[in-house]
Amino acid sequence: MHLYEQWIQEAKEDYQGKINLLLGYEVDYLPGYMDERVLKRPCDYLIGSIHFIDEWGFDNPEYIHRYEGMDMDTLYARYFHLIEDMAMSGKFDIVGHLDLLKVFKFFPKTDIRILAKNALKAIKKANMVIEINVSGLRKPIGEVYPSPLLLESIALLDIPITFSSDAHRPDQVGMFSDESEALARSFGYSECATYYKRDREMIKF
Numbered sequence: 001m002h003l004y005e006q007w008i009q010e011a012k013e014d015y016q017g018k019i020n021l022l023l024g025y026e027v028d029y030l031p032g033y034m035d036e037r038v039l040k041r042p043c044d045y046l047i048g049s050i051h052f053i054d055e056w057g058f059d060n061p062e063y064i065h066r067y068e069g070m071d072m073d074t075l076y077a078r079y080f081h082l083i084e085d086m087a088m089s090g091k092f093d094i095v096g097h098l099d100l101l102k103v104f105k106f107f108p109k110t111d112i113r114i115l116a117k118n119a120l121k122a123i124k125k126a127n128m129v130i131e132i133n134v135s136g137l138r139k140p141i142g143e144v145y146p147s148p149l150l151l152e153s154i155a156l157l158d159i160p161i162t163f164s165s166d167a168h169r170p171d172q173v174g175m176f177s178d179e180s181e182a183l184a185r186s187f188g189y190s191e192c193a194t195y196y197k198r199d200r201e202m203i204k205f
């Protein structure tokens with residue numbers, strides 16, 4: 001058992017009856033660089049995320065200068081093509097921060113619903129869940145991932161959702177949970193997905 005898995009196991013035992021702790025991995029979808037070992041680990045769920053476009057860590061403030069002179073329509077198309085590919089790989093349960101590319105407020109000219117259309121279709125076909133991820137509220141964009149426009153398309157396609165703090169510190173766990181729940185409700189959602197050993201279960205909220 002890996003050290004991380006051992007820590008989770010120990011915490012599970014410590015908090016038994018108080019917190020239902022799950023084990024998950026957020027995995028970067030990097031075509032050509034995938035280490036399949038993590039995909040085979042025994043866990044409750046796998047999140048598939050895109051943080052790199054052609055080896056550029058676009059959500060890293062250190063490399064923000066690379067947005068200069070970029071054609072944002074082309075970049076968004078490329079990004080959502082990677083999401084589509086990730087969904088079609090069939091390796092993951094949940095799509096991480098669907099529209100992360102907006103993090104530094106660089107937007108496309110074309111309607112985001114058109115740019116994301118094929119990716120959303122692939123997510124639906126792959127029977128994946130999309131997270132309502134509040135980490136965007138802690139970033140320059142100041143908005144939840146996915147944006148309201150995308151949530152509208154997601155709800156129309158009847159794609160299930162789940163909630164994510166994407167916490168990087170203990171005090172961020174559960175932050176903005178009232179806001180994300182209200183947002184989900186405003187798009188007609190009343191249940192969210194959870195996973196136990198890669199099996200999905202829907203819970204009313």
Ligand SMILES: [Fe+2]
Nearest residue numbers: 026049096097
């Ligand atoms: Fe991420």
